[in-house]
Amino acid sequence: MAANQLPQGISAEAFAAACDEMRGVVGNEWLIRDNVQHLNSYRDTYSPGDIDATAPSAAVAPKDVTEVQKILAVARKYKIPLWTVSTGRNYGYGGAAPRKAGCVVLDLKRMNRIIEVNEKHAYAVVEPGVSYHELYQHLKQRDIKLWPDPAAPAWGGVLGNTADRGVGYTPYGEHFTVQCGMQVVLADGTVVETGMGSTANASTRNLYKYGHGAWVDGIFTQSNFGVITQMGVWLLPEPPGYRPYMVTFPEEDDIHQITELVRPLKISMLIPNAATTVGLIWEAAVKVSKAQYYTGSGVMPDSARRKMAADLDIGNWNFYGALYGPDPIMDNNWEVIKESFSQVPGAKFYFAEDRKGDAAFDYRAKLMRGIPNMTEFGLLNWLGPGSHVDFSPMSPVTGDGALQQFHFMRDTCHKFGVDYIGEFLIGWRDMHHVLMLVFKRDDEAHKRVIKELFEVLVDEATSKGYGEYRTHLDYMDKISGTYNWNNRALARVNEAIKDALDPDGILSPGKSGIWPRKDRDA
């Protein structure tokens, strides 16, 4: 553990003085530097990469906006780079660790108030430290009939996940789409309310997203232009009925037809929720490990895959969706959905009563009705003690797109001896194709394979015209480099905003490939 890590270009004396001043703001307990265990919790031990390259020098946890402003003032004074996290559970994409070693993690977990839940208009306003679990419990304890939309890990945060443009599984699964109203502290300490929040009484702050003039909320996501300190999110009113279902499909190449069938159902909102088409191993791995079916090296052979699929009564693809509404509407929609998917030879249909005791169905059913849980972490046991890094290209909702992506990602994985563990998360007009590259945490050789594979996947995706929606710290420069049309016009806009809003470069340097001028020049 590099406990004596310093921010680049900062002397030990200056850093000690900066830490003293930050300690003066938040109190001794919340400037985390000497408590090695606590500081270790900000390291990305989940990563296949060199975790010293993203090790923080310290962490600081303010309790409110005033303390955030004071910390920013210290950072400006000493030119200390900060790395903002909210709940800091971004595993697969970097955890709470900074892009650049030596940054001080600005940890907002203590700012954990649920500021408002508005039942009439179905929204909540939260501070950064509010986890999905906490919001869900808050609603449940008060018998408020509104559903949050959790990402798969319950300990993730409503604000942090949205800030990284994460996804969930109810009809409100595209998190940034249901964000409305934001409070941001800029690097110079100015507090900004976006959109309607900037009007005199802000009565529509969390109802109408855009306000008047340029709409800026988006620039504060997956970026380093400010510190978000409040966010409004719309919540789904509890529908009168809920029926989760699963459809299994036997063949790998069925993904083409499934996707063609899903598109009209999604666009017309007959399937209202963020549905998923889940690959065989992803579906199986929360229940069984690879060693139960195959103890050889390399990719699981087809015979073992088929045996596993038969034992678990699952398909090579497994579609999860849900019906919401009064019974007649659900009955009616089901007729259409069932008729559609029945066109795929071998499709099988299941409701909850058909899959009692099935951990995978159970956690999906919870997620699609807004109940946070942690079951999906079971996937990491596929190879024994494991972690994962996500490769996540976007795909159009077309059979050709899905099949092409699936083929090249599967085949590339197989060349490296790695199983394809993937799923498609289906939005209105897009799919997040998430490939979980699971590796053995204690096997350095395996980690090297995964890192090499990741690089190849990015290159192949780029050559085929696909871009990733989000990525791990180690690949932020590489992925942002693929968004390079017209001589990096988009990157140059980001850099201009960065230089204007944060001239000292103190906020999250390198987030999504956006570097402050001093780092670009270096």
Add this chain to the structure above:
Amino acid sequence: MSTRRGFLASTLAVTTVPLVARAGVLSDAPMVRIITESTCADTLRFAARFGIHSSVVGGDPAEYLFDLERDLRDHKIDLVYGLSRASTQFLVEQTALPHGYQFGYQGQHRYIKQRLLHSLSGTRESIDIVAGRLEWHTRPWAVELADALGVLGSSVAPTQHSEVSAASVIPKDSSRHLVSWLLRPVA
């Protein structure tokens, strides 16, 4: 075997017991949070040893993780001891780290070709004793491991490593790979 001081009604695969050192019950014995899960016969045996019944052992770590976080914060427990899949260990570790906890003991238990291989790390005295018990066990190994809490409770750091194996039939429902651990606050 540790005596029981009660259950947490809101949690499933979890109980809290006072640590009974080999010297006997101490009046202010450290409180140990036991964490396991319902994934296979081995973990269920471990659970049963602490009075956790299979009918209430859940599979979703969220059922106990947030209670663990609260109880660590409120200093209601001193040690955390578990037998589980590796993913659960990761979640518990990440929950305990910010509270100044580290592993005092870690074990891996792998079924390989009709043998069960235990890789154990802890302080020398405790590991020697536990390794012996796991190698020459007469009762199911998970029961031995549960009962080793009194010994492992004093393990402060994984300095000694030991590997032992025993012939074993692979249980039908086994994931082939379990881990055990003891987390304790850094002195």
